Amino acid sequence: MADKILKKLNIKVWRQNNAKDKGKFETYTIENISTGSSFLEMLDILNNKLILEGKDPIAFDHDCREGICGTCNLYINGRAHGPDTEVTTCQLHMRKFNDGETITIEPWRSKAFPVIKDLIVDRNAFEKILQAGGFISVNTGGVPDANTIPVAYEDAEESMDAAACIGCGACVAACKNASAMLFVAAKVSHLAKLPQGKIEAKKRARNMIAKMDELGFGGCTNTGACEVECPKSISITNIARLNREYLKARFSE
Amino acid sequence: MSKFFTASIGRKLIMSLTGLFLVMFIAVHMTVNLFLIFDDSGELFNRAAHFMATNPAVKIMEPILGLGFLIHILWSFLLEYENWRARPVKYDKKNPEVASSWTSRNMLVLGALILVFLVVHIIQFFWVIKFNPESMKSVVIQGVQMEDTYLLVSDLFKRSVVYDIFYVIGGILLGFHLSHGFWSGFHTLGLSNKNWMSRLQIISRVYAIIIAVGFSVIPLYFLIKF
Numbered sequence: 001m002a003d004k005i006l007k008k009l010n011i012k013v014w015r016q017n018n019a020k021d022k023g024k025f026e027t028y029t030i031e032n033i034s035t036g037s038s039f040l041e042m043l044d045i046l047n048n049k050l051i052l053e054g055k056d057p058i059a060f061d062h063d064c065r066e067g068i069c070g071t072c073n074l075y076i077n078g079r080a081h082g083p084d085t086e087v088t089t090c091q092l093h094m095r096k097f098n099d100g101e102t103i104t105i106e107p108w109r110s111k112a113f114p115v116i117k118d119l120i121v122d123r124n125a126f127e128k129i130l131q132a133g134g135f136i137s138v139n140t141g142g143v144p145d146a147n148t149i150p151v152a153y154e155d156a157e158e159s160m161d162a163a164a165c166i167g168c169g170a171c172v173a174a175c176k177n178a179s180a181m182l183f184v185a186a187k188v189s190h191l192a193k194l195p196q197g198k199i200e201a202k203k204r205a206r207n208m209i210a211k212m213d214e215l216g217f218g219g220c221t222n223t224g225a226c227e228v229e230c231p232k233s234i235s236i237t238n239i240a241r242l243n244r245e246y247l248k249a250r251f252s253e
Numbered sequence: 254m255s256k257f258f259t260a261s262i263g264r265k266l267i268m269s270l271t272g273l274f275l276v277m278f279i280a281v282h283m284t285v286n287l288f289l290i291f292d293d294s295g296e297l298f299n300r301a302a303h304f305m306a307t308n309p310a311v312k313i314m315e316p317i318l319g320l321g322f323l324i325h326i327l328w329s330f331l332l333e334y335e336n337w338r339a340r341p342v343k344y345d346k347k348n349p350e351v352a353s354s355w356t357s358r359n360m361l362v363l364g365a366l367i368l369v370f371l372v373v374h375i376i377q378f379f380w381v382i383k384f385n386p387e388s389m390k391s392v393v394i395q396g397v398q399m400e401d402t403y404l405l406v407s408d409l410f411k412r413s414v415v416y417d418i419f420y421v422i423g424g425i426l427l428g429f430h431l432s433h434g435f436w437s438g439f440h441t442l443g444l445s446n447k448n449w450m451s452r453l454q455i456i457s458r459v460y461a462i463i464i465a466v467g468f469s470v471i472p473l474y475f476l477i478k479f
Contacts, residue, residue: 078348177336218339228352244443
């Protein structure tokens with residue numbers, strides 16, 4: 001079955017030359033887009049058109065294009081990763097849009113994620129949070145035997161669910177407070193649930209929260225928007241666990 | 254410990270603790286208020302009001318309650334300002350309804366409206382009872398002389414339709430505020446997990462409805478009956 005063709009689309013997109021530039025919206029029209037193409041393919045087609053016209057193509061981040069790297073971060077029509085659930089932008093298809101529609105594309109907006117160019121933001125803040133405590137310090141040595149450290153099934157499942165986080169930053173983008181609480185909660189939780197992660201649990205919670213605050217992310221008000229917009233549907237119950245871990249760490253000082 | 258309250262989680266813990274403290278107060282306040290509609294002679298409510306005004310335990314709690322209100326209100330404005338600063342460039346197009354409820358995003362708006370209600374409410378009742386009892390009529394119930402608090406309240410509700418509506422709106426606003434605030438408070442304390450989160454959200458809604466209906470029914474009772 002052939003895919004429907006969207007005859008005409010208006011693309012309203014944020015253009016900003018560099019971090020210091022003020023930036024503004026530009027609107028482009030694009031014709032004959034297949035509903036079977038992905039959102040990024042549509043942008044590729046638009047960029048080809050812009051290059052042929054001698055204009056500067058739109059800069060946007062992308063890498064694996066199969067929903068696992070967390071690079072393709074676009075805020076489309078007022079939603080992180082656009083109008084679909086449990087997808088990154090690369091998995092979003094043009095069948096989610098209507099013919100003649102104006103599609104607004106913006107970069108993630110957060111003090112901690114400054115714009116580098118157009119739609120690309122600097123997400124180093126997430127790396128800094130991970131470097132503050134998102135690891136375990138053990139001598140790896142040789143490969144240990146499987147099941148030498150028993151892990152309860154429930155714990156393994158919850159840990160894996162939290163570890164599904166790809167660090168795309170949709171939680172920050174979707175949050176009204178630009179809070180990174182779900183990201184930090186996922187990173188703290190997947191280690192806190194396993195025996196290997198328990199040794200540094202207190203230090204980890206303290207240091208990661210301190211780094212998160214220092215970088216200028218907002219606070220959490222439990223609206224739950226992050227969970228809905230998360231491509232991996234990471235539960236906000238992880239935030240309750242993060243709160244618990246943090247309180248334990250602080251009160252046992 | 255100073256580090257604790259400057260960190261984001263410590264700061265929201267203060268909102269949660271003061272909020273849950275006010276949740277408890279609201280339950281007591283509504284229970285006492287409901288005496289208004291269960292005895293038209295006013296004796297039941299007057300005795301309850303007299304007990305609340307003279308009991309030493311309540312007297313100790315009174316300034317703590319005031320402090321609870323003050324911290325919860327001032328802190329919320331500070332936190333909202335800081336959260337607002339975390340996104341210096343706002344989005345051009347927003348579509349937040351898909352991902353979160355209006356109530357959860359507008360706790361400050363609801364809170365500020367409740368604050369307006371609270372100020373009027375305090376001037377009308379608490380201030381008069383506490384600092385100007387001479388202006389009130391007194392009654393003698395079972396040999397004890399006390400202020401006729403029932404008359405003060407029932408008179409206003411019988412007299413003014415505007416204030417009846419004002420108090421009904423106050424109750425409803427509080428209900429909306431609590432429907433998110435109640436479970437959110439527990440979540441912030443870490444007392445939530447994959448089983449308990451949905452349970453807390455249900456309890457939160459039920460509690461919010463009880464409070465909203467409980468408070469609203471009082472002015473409506475006087476409006477309809479008298």
